[in-house]
Amino acid sequence: MSGKRGTADGSQTAEKREAKLRRQALVYVQKLTKLYPISRGLFREPQLLHALDDVSFYVRHNETFGLVGESGSGKSTLGRCLIRLTEPTVGQIIFDGRDLTALSPVELRAMRQRMQIVFQDPYASLNPNMTVREIVREGIDVFGLAKTRAEGNDRVDQLLSRVSLDPAMATRYPHEFSGGQRQRIAIARALAVEPEFIVLDEPTSALDLSVQAQILNLLQDLQEDLGLSQLFISHDLRVVQYVSHRIAVMYLGRFVEMGPSDAVARRHYHPYTAALFGAMPLTAAEAARRPQLKVVIKGEPPSALEPPRGCAFFSRCPNGEAGLCDTEVPRLAEIVSGSHHRVACWHPEID
Numbered sequence: 001m002s003g004k005r006g007t008a009d010g011s012q013t014a015e016k017r018e019a020k021l022r023r024q025a026l027v028y029v030q031k032l033t034k035l036y037p038i039s040r041g042l043f044r045e046p047q048l049l050h051a052l053d054d055v056s057f058y059v060r061h062n063e064t065f066g067l068v069g070e071s072g073s074g075k076s077t078l079g080r081c082l083i084r085l086t087e088p089t090v091g092q093i094i095f096d097g098r099d100l101t102a103l104s105p106v107e108l109r110a111m112r113q114r115m116q117i118v119f120q121d122p123y124a125s126l127n128p129n130m131t132v133r134e135i136v137r138e139g140i141d142v143f144g145l146a147k148t149r150a151e152g153n154d155r156v157d158q159l160l161s162r163v164s165l166d167p168a169m170a171t172r173y174p175h176e177f178s179g180g181q182r183q184r185i186a187i188a189r190a191l192a193v194e195p196e197f198i199v200l201d202e203p204t205s206a207l208d209l210s211v212q213a214q215i216l217n218l219l220q221d222l223q224e225d226l227g228l229s230q231l232f233i234s235h236d237l238r239v240v241q242y243v244s245h246r247i248a249v250m251y252l253g254r255f256v257e258m259g260p261s262d263a264v265a266r267r268h269y270h271p272y273t274a275a276l277f278g279a280m281p282l283t284a285a286e287a288a289r290r291p292q293l294k295v296v297i298k299g300e301p302p303s304a305l306e307p308p309r310g311c312a313f314f315s316r317c318p319n320g321e322a323g324l325c326d327t328e329v330p331r332l333a334e335i336v337s338g339s340h341h342r343v344a345c346w347h348p349e350i351d
């Protein structure tokens, strides 16, 4: 490993820094792992699919944290685990100082008001038999957020206006709306319970390009106006970079690089991140600003049913070292002490 990566942690010890981050974060995740048992027939033990492997990170108050990675890398599993829609196998999720994995069902139910999710498919995520008013109102009623019926209705109208939908359309059903409008309804529904944290799981991937931009702008405005914390998931690096303060790149259930969005865009160190950026068309300004590491990756990722012993990227990596990379899992470590830019690689692309 490069000498740069071994640098001691300035005046603060790593432990002190971590404790401070834990106090300051809204969501603080430690060593999160999710294994799905896959049946192999009646008389055989199920095989374990490693969807998420030893993931640690945090989301600050008022911050959008972006997750990017190819299909099957574990993005949705992570998002769902964070709000306990999926049960993690191992690990801790601390939300505003409380361990979500240790809550009773009643405590968890109350906590759900504080965290919401918006899914990719606006056609599947809205109940076709409910009017828009009923859809947006449901959470308000469940959590008793309106004292009277009229107050609840006013709140629905305000929410629809906030996502640029005409409140007069509240009596209509989801099939009467376009994809972009449905996603606005889903966003209004998520906001209705006044959450602090929202998981946005590919919220624009199913939409036309022009509509995508409108929804992204709306989400950014809402994040700033309401001071929300968000986990923004996408396979589209440009989108993630556009909306996120910090990003993480996922590969086969692990984070391979994580850091401030601008810093990772300016200079990326993991060969997989370099390949993602290398595949992204650059504007002239971007091309002038940062060196383009041309890493072209071939082949498919290994199976999550039989993850490799060492670095999961070894089979596709131009820098892989047999005997090291294929036996030892590289730890996510800071490139430069204090930079919060981390990479998991034995031979990061350092000049």
Ligand SMILES: Nc1ncnc2c1ncn2[C@@H]1O[C@H](COP(=O)(O)OP(=O)(O)OP(=O)(O)O)[C@@H](O)[C@H]1O
Pocket (backbone or CB within 6 Å): 036, 049, 050, 051, 069, 070, 071, 072, 073, 074, 075, 076, 077, 078, 235, 304
């Ligand atoms: N309920 C489940 N049961 C078994 N395996 C699952 C389940 N959900 C996800 N997986 C597997 O876990 C791995 C991670 O899936 P996940 O959906 O989290 O990936 P993703 O990064 O969100 O992919 P995509 O970009 O396609 O949405 C994949 O191998 C997937 O097949």
Ligand code: SF4
Pocket (backbone or CB within 6 Å): 270, 271, 272, 311, 312, 313, 314, 315, 317, 318, 319, 320, 321, 325, 330, 344, 345, 346, 347, 348
């Ligand atoms: S650890 Fe080795 S195989 Fe993995 S990305 Fe780095 S150089 Fe490539």
Ligand SMILES: [Mg+2]
Pocket (backbone or CB within 6 Å): 075, 076, 077, 201
């Ligand atoms: Mg997904």
